[in-house]
Each structure stands twice: as structure tokens, then as C-alpha cells.
Amino acid sequence: xxxxxxxxxxxxxxxxxxxxxxxxxxxxxxxxxxxxxxxxxxxxxxxxxxxxxxxxxxxxxxxxxxxxxxxxxxxxxxxxxxxxxxxxxxxxxxxxxxxxxxxxxxxxxxxxxxxxxxxxxxxxxxxxxxxxxxxxxxxxxxxxxxxxxxxxxxxxxxxxxxxxxxxxxxxxxxxxxxxxxxxxxxxxxxxxxxxxxxxxxxxx
Numbered sequence: 368x369x370x371x372x373x374x375x376x377x378x379x380x381x382x383x384x385x386x387x388x389x390x391x392x393x394x395x396x397x398x399x400x401x402x403x404x405x406x407x408x409x410x411x412x413x414x415x416x417x418x419x420x421x422x423x424x425x426x427x428x429x430x431x432x433x434x435x436x437x438x439x440x441x442x443x444x445x446x447x448x449x450x451x452x453x454x455x456x457x458x459x460x461x462x463x464x465x466x467x468x469x470x471x472x473x474x475x476x477x478x479x480x481x482x483x484x485x486x487x488x489x490x491x492x493x494x495x496x497x498x499x500x501x502x503x504x505x506x507x508x509x510x511x512x513x514x515x516x517x518x519x520x521x522x523x524x525x526x527x528x529x530x531x532x533x534x535x536x537x538x539x540x541x542x543x544x545x546x547x548x549x550x551x552x553x554x555x556x557x558x559x560x561x562x563x564x565x566x567x568x569x570x571x
Contacts, residue, residue, distance in 0.1 A: 378486060379477050382495050391478040391553055395471040395543040396515050412459035420453055476541045478554055481561070483520045485539055498539040500558035508551045516547030518554065 374392040383389070458466075470487075477484040482499040498520035509524040510516030517524045522538035544550055 374475055374477075378475055379484065382484060382486065382497075383479070384481065387482075388480045389477050390480060390557060391476075391550060393476045393541070393544055393550070395474055395476075395541075396545055397468055397471045400511075400515060400543050412456065417456075420456070471543070474542075476544065478550070478557060480557060483518075483539060483541070483554060485541070496539050500554075500561040503558060506551065506554055506558065508547060510547045510551075514546055514548065515543055516551075517542045518544065518547060518551050520554070 374394060376389055376392065379389060379392070473488040475486040475488075477486070481501075482497045485496045487494050487496075503521050505521065505523075507519045507523045508516055518541045519525070519538045520540070524540065525537050541547075541550065
């Protein structure tokens with residue numbers, strides 16, 4: 368039985384292959400959701416942001432009223448040097464959550480009888496990423512107590528801040544979906560019904 372939410376199927380029509388049928392659609396939960404990596408990033412972001420703001424205040428001369436060395440004056444070099452660090456700090460502290468919400472509003476997920484499909488609609492157009500069940504080595508999930516979770520197709524669920532040098536690319540992932548266990552079970556069933564599914568595939 369298909370589990371289809373209220374995402375318009377027309378969004379996925381241009382991406383579907385001949386004979387491909389949608390079994391489920393959804394979007395990320397748009398509320399602010401903290402992940403494991405956030406609990407280490409929050410104190411770091413506060414330290415970064417606090418130091419950067421103090422640097423900017425000191426360079427502008429405002430902080431001198433709290434020190435024993437007043438009248439240092441305005442320092443253009445310090446302002447120019449410190450401003451990017453302040454902006455980065457503000458993004459890490461709170462801006463990334465606004466960006467995540469904006470991105471979630473434009474991200475759509477689908478499970479078809481052949482693959483997991485991720486559609487993103489950005490400023491410059493749309494992009495699609497997919498993982499065919501017949502080629503997957505694993506389907507992994509990470510679910511919170513409230514049922515919201517992430518499902519990774521082809522590798523373990525990885526945090527956003529674990530990407531980069533020394534780490535493998537993140538597998539296509541349904542991030543922060545409601546009723547993640549049900550979506551995971553449907554994905555597992557669809558893969559088991561794939562005729563050429565690899566015998567080495569396992570689920571976690």
C-alpha cells in the first residue's frame with residue numbers, strides 16, 4: 368500500500384523513468400531540529416562569535432571605555448579583518464538554522480518502485496539526486512524519540528558537519544522526515560522487491 372503525503376506528484380513527473388511509479392512522497396520537517404553534531408558546534412560557535420564581536424568592538428574603539436587604555440581610536444584594518452569573522456560567527460550561531468529552514472521548504476523526497484529520489488528547487492533551478500535500490504549496499508536510519516529521523520541510501524547516516532576532507536561523500540539522504548521508521552520500512556520492502564537487488568544488501 369502506498370504511503371503518499373500531500374506533496375504534488377507533478378513535481379516528480381519530469382524525473383520519472385518509463386514504468387516507474389511513486390510509492391511515497393514527503394518533505395523534511397521544517398522545525399529546528401538539533402543533531403548530534405550540533406551539541407559540539409553550539410559552544411564552539413558561541414566562543415567564535417563572542418571573540419569576533421569583541422575584536423570588532425575593540426577595533427572600533429567602543430570597547431576602550433571598559434579598559435584602562437582609552438582613546439585608541441578607530442582602526443580600519445581591525446574592522447575590515449574582523450567583520451568576516453563576525454558574519455561567519457553569526458551564521459554558525461543562528462543563520463544556519465534559517466538557511467536550513469529555507470532549504471527544507473524547497474526539498475522534496477520520493478520513494479518509487481525503483482529508487483529513492485531527492486528533488487531540490489533552488490534560486491537557479493532544480494536538481495535531482497537518486498539512489499537505485501538495485502545498486503545499494505545498505506539502507507541506514509537514525510530516528511529520534513519523536514519519530515523524526517534521517518534515512519541514508521548507500522551508507523551510514525552522517526551529520527552535515529562531518530563532511531569534507533578525509534570523509535567519504537554523503538550518501539543520498541532523507542533528512543528529518545516524520546514517521547521515519549515507516550518510511551524506512553517501505554524503502555526496505557521496495558528494495559527487497561527489486562528483481563536485481565544485490566544479495567549483499569543489508570539493513571540497519
